[in-house]
Amino acid sequence: MATITTATGGNELGATMPPNFVARVGTLQTFELPDQVTGNQDDIVMGRALIDTWRRDGILQIAMNGKQEKLLKDAFTASKQFFGKPHAEKAACVDSQSYSGYIASGEEVTNGIADYSEIFTVTKTFDLSEPKVKEHWPCHGPCPWPDAEMKDPMQLYLADLGETGEKLLHLIEYGLGLERSSLTKYTKDGWHHMRILRFPANNANGKGPAGRGIGSHTDYGLLVIAAQDDVGGLFIRAPSKDEKTENWQTSAAGFREDDKGWIYVPPVPGVFTVFPGDMMQYITNSYLPSTPHKVGLNTRERFAFAYFHEPSFQAVMSPLKGFDVGQSPKEGIHYGTHFTNMFMRNYPDRITTDRMIRENRRALLDKPELRTIT
Ligand SMILES: O=C(O)CCC(=O)C(=O)O
Ligand SMILES: [Fe+2]
Numbered sequence: 001m002a003t004i005t006t007a008t009g010g011n012e013l014g015a016t017m018p019p020n021f022v023a024r025v026g027t028l029q030t031f032e033l034p035d036q037v038t039g040n041q042d043d044i045v046m047g048r049a050l051i052d053t054w055r056r057d058g059i060l061q062i063a064m065n066g067k068q069e070k071l072l073k074d075a076f077t078a079s080k081q082f083f084g085k086p087h088a089e090k091a092a093c094v095d096s097q098s099y100s101g102y103i104a105s106g107e108e109v110t111n112g113i114a115d116y117s118e119i120f121t122v123t124k125t126f127d128l129s130e131p132k133v134k135e136h137w138p139c140h141g142p143c144p145w146p147d148a149e150m151k152d153p154m155q156l157y158l159a160d161l162g163e164t165g166e167k168l169l170h171l172i173e174y175g176l177g178l179e180r181s182s183l184t185k186y187t188k189d190g191w192h193h194m195r196i197l198r199f200p201a202n203n204a205n206g207k208g209p210a211g212r213g214i215g216s217h218t219d220y221g222l223l224v225i226a227a228q229d230d231v232g233g234l235f236i237r238a239p240s241k242d243e244k245t246e247n248w249q250t251s252a253a254g255f256r257e258d259d260k261g262w263i264y265v266p267p268v269p270g271v272f273t274v275f276p277g278d279m280m281q282y283i284t285n286s287y288l289p290s291t292p293h294k295v296g297l298n299t300r301e302r303f304a305f306a307y308f309h310e311p312s313f314q315a316v317m318s319p320l321k322g323f324d325v326g327q328s329p330k331e332g333i334h335y336g337t338h339f340t341n342m343f344m345r346n347y348p349d350r351i352t353t354d355r356m357i358r359e360n361r362r363a364l365l366d367k368p369e370l371r372t373i374t
Helices: 041-055 066-083 087-091 149-174 279-285 335-346 352-356 361-366
Strands: 003-008 024-027 062-063 101-105 118-122 195-201 212-217 223-228 234-236 270-278 293-296 302-309
Touching: 041 062, 041 149, 066 118, 066 149, 066 195, 066 302, 118 149, 118 302, 149 195, 149 223, 149 270, 195 223, 279 335, 335 352, 335 361
Parallel strands: none
Antiparallel strands: 003 024, 062 270, 101 118, 118 195, 195 302, 212 293, 223 270, 223 302, 234 293
């Protein structure tokens, strides 16, 4: 971290840390992204600085522009309005073919333990008439939006983050000394998705350990771009030579959840926090490792967004030039398979998982038509 202070002793940023957690408080490095990334000297310098910061801290902040602050404000308003609806109305927002839609508190499982978060997931949306849906591609289906009040602001927010994600990938390409599009070739038709999150206040229900919002985990794709309100709850682990997860081989869920060494990410207005995901780790041979993180419940309810900038569902990821040391798996990683595996593991009782198994939809994942981006 640029500066690290201890939570104890009344540090101002640490004052929002959820009760009963022991962690250092991070003061994260903040970057202001250029309007366009062309590969000029400034872009190369910024790309290198982003990479150095992730390698040291595991996370960094990027400043929002005015438009993004407005999009986020509207998204928070829509999120609060949605989560305030009666349970039955929210619970009706599910789909048997896609993992989009509502996840009740206690429904998601991380490392075998129920998470307290209440979530609306937005994956790519497909009409029932589209060929990929008719052919039963895993995870392809409609998003069961409750109404336009939710759909419209969320789609605008998601689209804007898509642009930010592409900019970041280009900066990383230049920072790593790679050819332009070495990363963005994978994100054409990217399987970008988002989790709209609400965490109840600490005194809630009894399904999982008290105070645990989401258990420790890594996320699946290239970059996670998150935003949170002023309540506080997110913790991360910075890269360390003694710690290694490889979530596509062995689940990183529950990783060092109760160990020392967590860093609290205090809420800072006007910034997104950004960290790498599993696919970034694999293709860089852990030069940019996927950042383990977890969420604690606080004394007030908390709202947050986690946006995932991802490869195409059809992408088979291979190590980048200069990072190919024969890492496992040698045949590459099919992102659509990794995504499907992770969602089936997190939602074992969902109708989507049930139908996936009943119709043996996973068999399609091996077909060449689902592996067209290499
Ligand atoms: O609540 C947060 O800040 C992060 C949530 C998260 O890790 C996730 O949704 O995967
Ligand atoms: Fe996460």
